[in-house]
Amino acid sequence: MTDERSTILVVEDDAATRSFLADNLTADGYDVLTAETARDALRMLERKYPDVAIVDLGLPDADGLALIQRVRRADGVATRLNPDVPLLVLSGRAGELDRVRGFERGADDYLVKPFGYGELLLRVKALLRRTARRPRGGRLRVGDLEIDPLSREVLLRGRRIELSQKEFALLRALASDPTRVFTKEELLRTVWGFRSLGSTRTLDSHACRLRHKLARDGDRFVLNVWGVGYRLVDGLVVDGAPLEAAAC
Numbered sequence: 001m002t003d004e005r006s007t008i009l010v011v012e013d014d015a016a017t018r019s020f021l022a023d024n025l026t027a028d029g030y031d032v033l034t035a036e037t038a039r040d041a042l043r044m045l046e047r048k049y050p051d052v053a054i055v056d057l058g059l060p061d062a063d064g065l066a067l068i069q070r071v072r073r074a075d076g077v078a079t080r081l082n083p084d085v086p087l088l089v090l091s092g093r094a095g096e097l098d099r100v101r102g103f104e105r106g107a108d109d110y111l112v113k114p115f116g117y118g119e120l121l122l123r124v125k126a127l128l129r130r131t132a133r134r135p136r137g138g139r140l141r142v143g144d145l146e147i148d149p150l151s152r153e154v155l156l157r158g159r160r161i162e163l164s165q166k167e168f169a170l171l172r173a174l175a176s177d178p179t180r181v182f183t184k185e186e187l188l189r190t191v192w193g194f195r196s197l198g199s200t201r202t203l204d205s206h207a208c209r210l211r212h213k214l215a216r217d218g219d220r221f222v223l224n225v226w227g228v229g230y231r232l233v234d235g236l237v238v239d240g241a242p243l244e245a246a247a248c
């Protein structure tokens with residue numbers, strides 16, 4: 001049932017529930033990680049990339065809802081959190097409002113304690129099936145370019161391209177909405193997180209290096225939209241494309 005052993009993170013401060021879940025999920029063939037606090041959970045999510053997390057809401061250091069919100073708001077660049085990791089809330093809070101809140105913050109499913117293990121397992125399997133159909137970890141594809149936000153790997157026709165951290169962040173930003181023109185101001189804010197006069201030069205030099213690296217096979221992915229900003233295209237060199245390559 002579980003090909004290549006899915007990893008499940010159990011975030012639960014109650015020792016009995018935690019070991020019950022860990023024992024049973026392990027017996028059912030999953031790799032299990034456990035965390036007792038929201039802080040440990042974040043660390044696990046950043047370093048181990050579980051396929052699903054089961055999240056208790058009453059945690060000693062933070063509310064599980066805040067944890068969920070933090071994951072969902074992650075951009076996958078500044079942190080190594082995968083914002084798309086499936087999250088199943090397992091909580092004693094049974095009210096309709098609690099459940100609505102859970103879903104609003106980004107939970108994929110919500111199971112109320114006391115729970116039956118059989119039902120929990122079915123729901124976990126359903127979440128795993130859903131992710132199996134999605135590209136892993138939100139991989140982005142633009143033409144023959146493949147971008148993995150988690151491993152920060154960039155492949156062009158299957159061959160790796162080495163990028164600096166900022167070059168990667170810039171590519172990731174542009175690839176989030178290919179063909180859209182991003183203004184320089186927008187890119188500075190996203191990639192550098194500040195606005196300052198003169199730093200557009202920094203942006204231009206990074207964009208220029210990124211373009212050269214992606215042009216290994218003669219493609220043109222990064223287009224300079226003169227006076228406005230940059231955009232990403234699928235790399236095919238089109239006759240009559242604007243002659244902006246000399247600008248950098």
Ligand code: CA
Pocket residue numbers: 012013014056057058059
């Ligand atoms: Ca608890």
